[in-house]
Amino acid sequence: MDAPRFYDRTVSEKLLYTSFLLLVGLSYLMANAYLYVTHEGLDGKPGLSVEDVAYSYYGNRSGTRLEAAIRGPMSNQITDTDRNVMVAWLKDGAQQEHFDKDIKPILQKTCLNCHVASSGMNLPDFSTYEGLHKFAEVDTGMSITSLLRLSHIHLFGISMLLFVLGYIFIQSEINVYFKRFLVLSPMVAVFVDVLSWFLTKWDSQYALVVVIAGAVLGFSMAAQILISLYQIWFLKRPVAG
Numbered sequence: 001m002d003a004p005r006f007y008d009r010t011v012s013e014k015l016l017y018t019s020f021l022l023l024v025g026l027s028y029l030m031a032n033a034y035l036y037v038t039h040e041g042l043d044g045k046p047g048l049s050v051e052d053v054a055y056s057y058y059g060n061r062s063g064t065r066l067e068a069a070i071r072g073p074m075s076n077q078i079t080d081t082d083r084n085v086m087v088a089w090l091k092d093g094a095q096q097e098h099f100d101k102d103i104k105p106i107l108q109k110t111c112l113n114c115h116v117a118s119s120g121m122n123l124p125d126f127s128t129y130e131g132l133h134k135f136a137e138v139d140t141g142m143s144i145t146s147l148l149r150l151s152h153i154h155l156f157g158i159s160m161l162l163f164v165l166g167y168i169f170i171q172s173e174i175n176v177y178f179k180r181f182l183v184l185s186p187m188v189a190v191f192v193d194v195l196s197w198f199l200t201k202w203d204s205q206y207a208l209v210v211v212i213a214g215a216v217l218g219f220s221m222a223a224q225i226l227i228s229l230y231q232i233w234f235l236k237r238p239v240a241g
């Protein structure tokens with residue numbers, strides 16, 4: 001027997017498929033809107049970009065506020081040699097043991113003229129390690145715990161959704177290779193997408209893979225939904241013979 005086609009389905013089945021497809025399409029749009037409002041502008045520029053994706057998983061590791069300050073507005077308060085020592089300390093994790101030995105003497109030269117409570121200038125107090133450390137924390141992006149939570153929800157949820165979607169879609173009548181591609185590609189894309197979140201946390205270069213996998217997922221889902229919706233209502237049973 002031939003595989004069933006949409007024209008073999010009852011009106012009830014068609015209504016069930018149609019309402020499901022529309023709701024899936026809507027949730028996909030919602031998911032993208034959510035992604036936009038939570039990621040947009042993370043890199044300091046308006047709009048959603050690959051950099052925003054990199055920032056959310058990898059963080060902004062080049063930039064502690066302290067480094068930005070000694071390269072920017074505070075740069076004339078510090079010598080080049082001292083700046084290099086401070087940047088190296090920051091890159092090394094800004095640990096307390098090196099603070100007293102290497103960093104405190106630098107701060108005492110000029111910074112503490114202004115950056116102590118007693119200066120009366122109401123500036124952040126850098127006389128203690130704790131005071132400075134608030135400006136020395138590196139943003140390492142999403143925590144592994146959040147990533148694990150997000151990925152298991154995504155993998156369970158989206159694979160179920162793609163399974164049902166694919167089961168509806170395979171009743172359409174299109175080139176069989178294209179059909180196989182459209183059934184398989186979103187599954188692979190979800191896997192690659194989730195994998196690349198972890199890769200991006202490790203190396204921000206992989207943010208591009210997150211975006212490409214997301215685009216493949218979006219394309220395949222949209223194609224499955226649109227082709228199905230069209231054929232459910234408009235593809236007529238071919239006349240025999």
Ligand code: HEC
Binds near residue numbers: 066069107110111
């Ligand atoms: C002459 C006074 C003065 C000295 C000396 C000084 N600062 Fe500042 N610093 C300021 C003022 C005023 C601000 C707040 C305005 C601003 O951010 O430009 C500030 C802000 C900062 C900030 C906060 C930036 C942010 O992200 O909000 C950091 C970090 C900082 N200074 C580091 C340093 C370091 C390190 C030194 C020594 C190398 C130093 N400052 C020396 C006056 C000083």
